[in-house]
Amino acid sequence: MTATAMGVGDIREVGAAAFAWLSAHTADFALDEDAFTEDAHVDVTWKPLGELAQTCQSVRTHLPPSDPLHGCASDLLRFAWQQTGRGELFLRLQRSEPFATYPLEVYSVFAAAGLRHPGYEAAAATTARTRGWRLTEQEPTRRLGVLKAERRSGIERPDESAQVLRRTWLGGLPEPWTFERSSGYALTHVVFHLTDWGRVPTGVPEDLAVYLAHWLPSWLDTCLDATMWDLSCELLVVAGSLPAPPDLPAFQSAWTRIAGAQHDSGALPQEGPGADAAGPEPDFLRCYHSTLMAAFAAAQTVKRLTGEGDDDIDAGGDGHRSRAGRARTRHDGQGVPG
Structure with a gap:
């Protein structure tokens, strides 16, 4: 396929x-008792499930x-909510780790979809009123995410997002040649938080929007040349989250390269050789996030280019077929459970 x-x-x-x-790997996202042990590895338990939920919630708002x-x-968002015991497991986490922020960050994704657990919200709000919670030291980008999670979860406090934003890498409008992997991931998440994961493009301040529109294509080319597929997809989400819709001709080559790196199963490696290099499909932990970001970037781009999407309706459609009909998933026609 040409560009x-x-x-x-x-x-x-x-x-x-x-x-x-x-859809074929839901079992790999499932929680088990390891998610609650004292030495639990959050990055391989709650983080994948939360990222699955966030991607699915975002896609539901970007496609009709x-x-x-x-x-x-x-369907996948419903699965993720059921894995949390319909919110009950967040209360268990709250009791064992009252000052950890990741439970609230994950829970807030479900709250944004209208899936709520009043008991957890009450317990989290109590902790959020303490000085210990408010004074927890965090990187600015993470702090911006926690503030957004609080708001999604019904925790009200004076909005300090504007001040926090200007302490992030992107908010300071740095020299473009200082872009690297860590700053790339930081800037994408700042945009995610500012735009409610692409739903409100006007959330990006004008100076940041101009800066990103100018430098994003160069950064994206750099990441593609380095076969950093995960970060490349996140940058494509950013391109589709700016106030002005993305210019398709400017990003056709990037999408061609992403499509070429994607395996027939739909998996996209986080980085390194892709399907076009006849590389083996990576294991779950080395491709789940990049595959999520490919799904997110595609939905966001299609929405901005076509103007379609309705985030007020939960009804779903039928099953879908992947490229060349290689796989099929089923939707039971129900909305996400409340």
Whole structure:
């Protein structure tokens, strides 16, 4: 496929293939008792589940209910909510780690989808009133995310987001040549928080929007050349989250390279050789996040280029087929449970 041949339909198929892989690997996202042990590895338990939920919640707001991928995302979000005991397990985490922020950050994703647990919210609000919680030292980008999680979860406090934003790498408008992997991930998450994960493009201040529109293509090319597929997909989400819709011709080559790196199963490696280099499919932990980001980037790009999407309706569609009909998922037609 040439760069000029990559259209909206082709981008959507990248997302469809990614969703086929995610639907086939739900067992790998499931929680077990290891998620509650004293030496639990959050990065391999709660983090993947929370990222699955966030991607699916975002996709549901970016695609219309008539789109089968909307239904697939709803199915996976329902699965993730059930894995938390419909919110009950957050209360268990609150009792064992009252000052950890990751439970609230994950819970807030479900709260944004209308899935709430009043008991957990009351317990979290009590902790959030303490000086210990408010004074926890965090990197600015993480702090911005925690503030957004509080707001999503009904915890009200004076908004300090604007001040925190200017302490982030992106908020300081740094010299563009200082871009590297860590700053790349930081800037993408700042944009995610500012725009409610791409739902409100006007959330990006004008000076940041101008800066990003100018330098993002160069940074994206750098990441693609380095076969950093995960960060490349996050940058494509950012491109689709700015006030001005992305210019498809400017990003066709990037999408062609992403599609070429994606395996037939829909899996996208985090980095390194992709399917176009006949590399073996990576294991779950080395491809789940990049595959999520491919699904997210595709949905966000399609929405901005077509103007479709409805974040007020939870109804889903039928099953969908990935590229060349390689896989199929099923949606039962129900909305996400409340």
